[in-house]
Amino acid sequence: MTKKFHRDVWVGVALLAFCAVVFFLALQISGQSAVVPITLTVLMAVCSLFIILKGLRLTKAQEGEFHYALTVKDSKNAFLFMGFIIIYYLLFRYVTYWIATPVFMIFAMKHLKVKSWKVNILITVLYMIICYVAFVIILQLPIYKVGVLGRWFRYV
Amino acid sequence: MKKMFALVSACALALSLTACSGGGSAQAPNNNNAGKGDSFPNETITLVCPFSAGGGTDIGARNMATALSADLGVNVVVENQTGSGGWVAWTDLITGDYDDGYTIGLINHNFVFGELDPENPRDYNLDDVQVLCNQVVDYDVLAIRANETRFTDIDSFIEYAKSNPILISAQATGITDGESTKAEWFNKTFGTQITVIPVDGASDSRGMFLAGDTDILFGSISDVNTAYQNGEMKLLCQFAEERSEFIPEVPTVEEATGEKLVAFAARGYFYPNGVPADKVEFMTNALLKSMERSDYIENMAALGLELDNTSGEAYAELLNSQMETRLSIWG
Amino acid sequence: MLEYLSAAIASFASIEVLLALTVGVVGGMVIGIIPGLGPSVGIALLLPISFSMSPTAALVMMTAMYTTGVYGGSITAVLCHTPGTAASAATTMDGYELTKKGRGMEAISVVTVASVVGGIIGAVCLILFAPALGKISLMFSCLEYFLVACFGLLVVSGLTGDNQAKGFFSALLGLLIGCVGMDSINGVSRFTFGQLWLEDGLDSTPILIGLFSISQVLVLVDKLLRGSSSTIVDDPAAGLKGKRWEKGNGKKLAPTMMRSSVIGAFVGFIPAAGCSIAAWISYSIAKQTSKNPEEFGKGSIVGIAASEASNNAACGGALIPLFTLGIPGSPVTAILYGALLMHGLQPGSGLFTGGKAVTTYAIFLGFLFANVLMGIIGLTMAKQMARICLVPNSVLVPIIVALACIGTYALSNNMMEVVIMLAFGLIGYLMKIFEFEPAPLVLGVVLADILESNFRRTLIMAAPKGGLIPYFFSRPVAIIIVLVILGFALAPFIVKAVQKKKA
Incomplete structure (x- = not known):
């Protein structure tokens, strides 16, 4: 049985997907106006990667079930x-x-x-x-x- | 108990506000004009101002509301529906159901240039509305700071600007904007090097000009007149057919340079297309009549605005009049 | 000036002016308390009412509403996690924590005292130095606005919470949301999907209400239905524990309040910056200079005092360029500008000499009195107000939702603002679940436009002067701001290094 991941991994992946969509939209903007949105999207993607990494680290550190203060369920x-x-x-x-x-x-x-x-x-x-x-x-x-x-x- | 106290105090506040508004702007006059029952305006008329409260258009509309209300004997209110440089309100008025004639829109010359906007071409033009009458014309001027030493009149300015970069500010950089158009006209006619910095509003332009970040200011007479009278700014020329009565000593651009350019802001009133012709005529006449009231004229004069009562077809022409000039300037 | 002041005091003998002052103060507090309705909406709605009043009365009412509106927004920020405008967002974190502990009354007292101190210092600057400070504000231009906003951005690093990557992500998302709409430099539409209502971009207020109030409402509902608590206060049986004013608070808070007031008044008179940036900057400076920075965000009265003194001082500061130069730096002052014109008071040097000077100083004095009156009302009502948090959530929640809906609608008479607010309410709740901080997002939205458009304007302005770097060195104010930013950013490291050496 594969070990369950910390939810931050999935959060990071979802955010990365969100960044990809925004990046695609930002590419459609013409000229100078695209610079800031594209830069921001790239930086956001980097942050998402860090969120995933942190999540992986938490996954490793954790034994057994995860406990979250608040969950969707x-x-x-x-x-x-x-x-x-x-x-x-x-x-x-x-x-x-x-x-x-x-x-x-x-x-x-x-x-x-x-x-x-x-x-x-x-x-x-x-x-x-x-x-x-x-x-x-x-x-x-x-x-x-x-x-x-x-x-x-x-x-x- | 405490909650009750809070509620009571809120009610008291509400009452005191109401009391304070007694005699306020467009209070409902008692509808006692005998026999008014089913004649046209017998309920509240709304003036839709597409710009924010406190702006020039809004204040003009509020003065009009007071005058119109006193004349027609019904309540007249101003509602601000802002967004996208007026297009949120204009689109709503044109596409919505406002055919009963109780909703009047405010229009200005920007409406005309909307369809030429290169980035966001608008779907509507003067064919989609019935204009009623104008309220204000505000001619544009070219101002410099009082302590400016590099140039002192229009000739020395043009000479200077041919060999030195000049910065101005405007709300957009293309054909839709009056300031940019004037800059383009100077560049094309005299070979000057004027660059435009886009800013958010007229007051930003003014601040940058006073701070020395921009070199000259294209403004309207009502914007700069106080500063001019106080000696904080000098006016080089006005972009009018003939000299305005507010600044009779300032030459028109044609007198000063021999080249003609007329540029102004005009704002007035319109109905959506669906309003029947008799109501259009009635309201045009009502607006024109209100504009003759002495208290109205007094209030508007305090704002330094030149009143204008062009109506109907002539008004549509007035709104359209700068179109050709602009198209030729921008090629 | 003295003769104008003494003549101006005489105008407060008029019942109309006194009534206007009272209505402005009380009305401002009420309007500030309603989520979504801040001073700008309040003053816009008052404009038609003031039409027929005397210039002094009308402007006293509106400026009074400006300062008390900012204060009113902080009351609900503290009590119900419902800041009225972005200016009160910094107060929310600490104030609400205190309220939960049952010390709501103390929090309200601190908010009130700090607001009054800030407001009075702002008003005194306005009365004594307006013409001189007006000249200084002309030394600020696009480059300086950009740098001040950079300072604001730096503040974000102190708000990221435990997971820094998540904090930065929400700040970046805020900046990206700020990009939505028409590019103010060249008119290109970004992320508008052809929607007219998106062209002006997303306003920070509905986003703020959504992220703070609606998401908090959902938390309250969840707690209530699970039976874990039925009021905002953790332990309603104990009632209001805190005293109105702990002994020693005055001494503890005085330096922070003074410093924050000066920062607030200064940031306020930079035309593009405004109350919310002032509040955040003061808050983070207070945090950095504090001996116990870990208390911040968990109910620190110093934090509350810092942001509150600052945002009210900024109101006074913002009036300086408005009256002396006719440059309104924010939506509120833009409406006040219109009001001045409407009453025949053309801003400029003409307002400070001759016949109009009496009216001008009467307005300034009215602004000062408004701050005092606000303090008197606030302190006497502190206990009653604090009781709001003892009202059962089952009653409070529907009222907050209904008020938030009509309040955001009133922002621009547009239902789309309500949609945005509700959408961010849901996003805010999801952020709570996944432990993202909402504050950086709001700050990002506030700063985005100031940052980008002013930087691009600077580039255009610098081009004829030989490029960005020579232009920068020709502007002393910009150099000073950069030094302050560097000092702020590097101070913790320097302190650490010094301590290491000592050890």
Whole structure:
């Protein structure tokens, strides 16, 4: 059975691949403008190599399983919540901030185990009122342009 | 409890801000013009400024918003949509759904040259918009520092520049930029050796000029007039048809050298193509009428800007007028 | 000047000016606290409101908002790991560590005191030396901007964390991200993929919010759902442990605050540099001169004081070239420039003599008073503010997300900024997993454009003067900066060598 590598080896390899893609893109830039991006990409590739080397050294030094402070596998909750944020963004983008936000906030607070509905709704409503007064009435942010229902929430 | 306190204080702040804005710029006047109900402007009109807040275009638009709002009896607001030298806003206005006439765009002569941009040719030109009317013309001048000893007038400058390298700054190096065009014109007409340093904005140009990093400054009258009146800069010539009333003692380039070049910045208003003709006419007239208000004229004069009310076809021609010159200069 | 000052004080008898000052200070703090909304957005949004006010009141309100906006951004940086702008990023690391230990109140007090000291020193420079310093700022040009940015880059080496290769990788990535957009020298598009909104490049603020706030939010969520902690403070039962002000703090921090304020005011008045570079430079100088540099990044109040004194002093410094020469060096001062024009105050020598001088000095005094008022409010509210970190994360997290979204949208009224912020939120979390430091990346983005475009401008300017090297030697300020950089870079080695000899 082959010994498992320290994850930094794989991280370094992934970054090296990223550098290769960027390098290819940087080559397409014409003239003087390409100098800095190409130099930076090469330096980044060198750094990736060092990351791999360090990873190999850690692999050698380590006996048995690796222990990481934080791993992708353990972060399911975080990625799930990131998914919620993205859904919230889509609602914001295509419906309107003023509907997306209360939906998101009530749902997120429930998800994050705020037990009392009363507290949940109260905070959401207060946030919405303050936000609307500050951004729309005082600062006249043209946020009504975002989303199909945005214009219903325009203050004129 | 403390949270409540924080919320209450935030509300208080909000209220105090609102109070402070009382009598602010384009406050909604009571919509009590009798019978206005369904006549054209009966809701908020938006002026979309493609440049950042605090810039010359933005301040001009805000003065216009105040005047227009007082005239039409509806709220007029200015919204800044910046990016890509104006093209983010212009693209949005042209491609978006703004046919109801409640959104007016600001346009300047850069719009016209967009399609000539060698690196990023733009897809739109004057055929894609209906221009309403102009607001400001700002003629360009050639300035030197007050303590300059190498040259003192346009002739000695040209003589000097034929045998010595001259540095200027501009926001781009090609046909799209007015300063670079003037440099190219000098190089071609008089055989001078002017090199352009690209900078990010007019204020950078000014700083480099004052610091002595660049030798001369191509600027607009509104940019340099205060420094000129304070004796910090001297003006060698103005690139106008005839002398501006702000600086009547400065010769035009034609008077000084015999060669003619007219260069200016113009900015005004436009509608997207989809807006019906009657609204275009209505709004053009409304804008022209607002420009006659005395408070508006006073505010604009404080900025040192020359007002202009060319409208319709004539305005489109004005925007296009430098096109031929530039094309011939750049070959 | 004295007669102008005494006449200027009289203008503070007007209720309008006092109200404007208060609104500016409080509004600036609130705007700074909202992630994404920094002083530049705040002042831009105030511009229409100030339209009908008197010049003194309008400009006092806006300059007050400038300094308090920077301060407000640091409050949330300390309490929720949510810096308002890049200027507060340096404070985040140490401040948040203190907060986690329950010493949030002390951290806020240090932030406040240092900000006030820095702000006052900046304001005093502005009042006393503005015309003279304005002349000095003309000695800085592209080459000097480039060298100052190099100094900033050097700072990165102190922020790389345990794995240096990873630290440098994120700094380089930051610089590369800074290259995105239209090349400011020749207009060539780089990595824009034909997208109009990428042409102006990526702004550092949404990247910062993503990397710092959103990724931290995800960490909080993860902890919460696993039941390991429900508030920012590690041990909520113990409440706020720290005192408002430890005895001896004043003595401990005074030298750092003074030094950082002077550095801040100086870096601030170099037109291209600005608050964030000032903060980072002061932070790393404080770290280098400290007897216990290992404390930095783990909750050092000296580190907080260094970056905070510096970024507020830089505000005062940045106003100098604006008022004396009409050269705005940052987005904030560019808007202030417009505001000055709008109120008929054309920057230049005309502002310092004759009729307009009273207004000018009234604005400067207003700026000074704003710093004092900010301190009074900050210190009285320190305890209330520190309680934010006792609010359950389940409530705090949705509010931070919602505010970050509307805040980044308000940056330029563009949804794409929100997309960038969220993308960097995810990247920031992945960086946390794989142990990459986010700070070098942000610094890279801030520095990239200053470095590249100014170097290329220098090349154009040096060409008629016989090339880069003769040009360099003709510029005394550039030589001084290079010597300072060399001193900074080599000092640790020299100290080591001397110690070895002694031993």
